[in-house]
Amino acid sequence: MTAQDFETGRVATLRGIVRKLCAEHDDRLPFHGWHHIAFVSSKGVEFARRNGSDTEIVAAAALVHDLNYLVRKNSEPSAGESLRAHHLRHSGFTDAEIDRIEAVITESHTASRTCEISPEGAALSDADTLFKAVPITPVVLSHRYLAENDISLGQLARKIVDEQAPLVEEGIYFYDPDARDRYLPWATANLDLWKSLLDSLDDPDVKELLRSVNVR
Numbered sequence: 227m228t229a230q231d232f233e234t235g236r237v238a239t240l241r242g243i244v245r246k247l248c249a250e251h252d253d254r255l256p257f258h259g260w261h262h263i264a265f266v267s268s269k270g271v272e273f274a275r276r277n278g279s280d281t282e283i284v285a286a287a288a289l290v291h292d293l294n295y296l297v298r299k300n301s302e303p304s305a306g307e308s309l310r311a312h313h314l315r316h317s318g319f320t321d322a323e324i325d326r327i328e329a330v331i332t333e334s335h336t337a338s339r340t341c342e343i344s345p346e347g348a349a350l351s352d353a354d355t356l357f358k359a360v361p362i363t364p365v366v367l368s369h370r371y372l373a374e375n376d377i378s379l380g381q382l383a384r385k386i387v388d389e390q391a392p393l394v395e396e397g398i399y400f401y402d403p404d405a406r407d408r409y410l411p412w413a414t415a416n417l418d419l420w421k422s423l424l425d426s427l428d429d430p431d432v433k434e435l436l437r438s439v440n441v442r
């Protein structure tokens with residue numbers, strides 16, 4: 227089953243709702259907008275198919291996993307729980323399925339995920355993590371994260387290094403072995419970039435350079 231297999235039914239309904247929400251609030255979601263959701267949904271279903279998990283649950287979780295950014299900027303996933311439940315229920319998911327989807331989103335959260343994770347959580351996590359590790363993200367999307375969440379470049383670098391470096395050390399940056407083989411070099415290159423960026427911020431001339439181009 228692929229993302230294209232959900233052309234009808236509950237996932238298709240939910241996709242239409244989330245896509246419309248993203249379009250309506252495009253100015254508030256320069257980083258976590260439809261481009262991010264579409265990528266994570268597509269890769270999430272691919273990883274779910276590979277690890278034998280419930281593709282419909284992963285597809286639904288991927289579609290709603292970042293709705294918290296519509297509720298409050300720079301927020302945790304829990305801030306979006308009510309909004310997620312509302313749209314999932316409207317799309318035809320049962321209360322038990324909504325609870326399951328919420329659990330998958332919670333266990334796949336980058337800041338708190340561990341080696342104890344369900345196949346569905348692993349599929350969502352790998353898809354969301356891959357978006358962070360794709361080499362184009364720091365080049366063409368990072369400034370959008372700063373704008374969306376109103377944080378400084380140093381704060382973003384610190385967040386990335388603090389949250390993601392331990393995951394590499396624990397061997398759970400990616401859960402899927404093939405994803406690990408294919409994408410871990412991108413992840414480590416990305417982390418090295420952010421570590422170097424943090425290091426560079428100790429240089430007063432680099433700080434002045436940032437100030438002169440109006441970057442916090």
Ligand SMILES: [Fe+2]
Nearest residue numbers: 266291292354
């Ligand atoms: Fe995400």
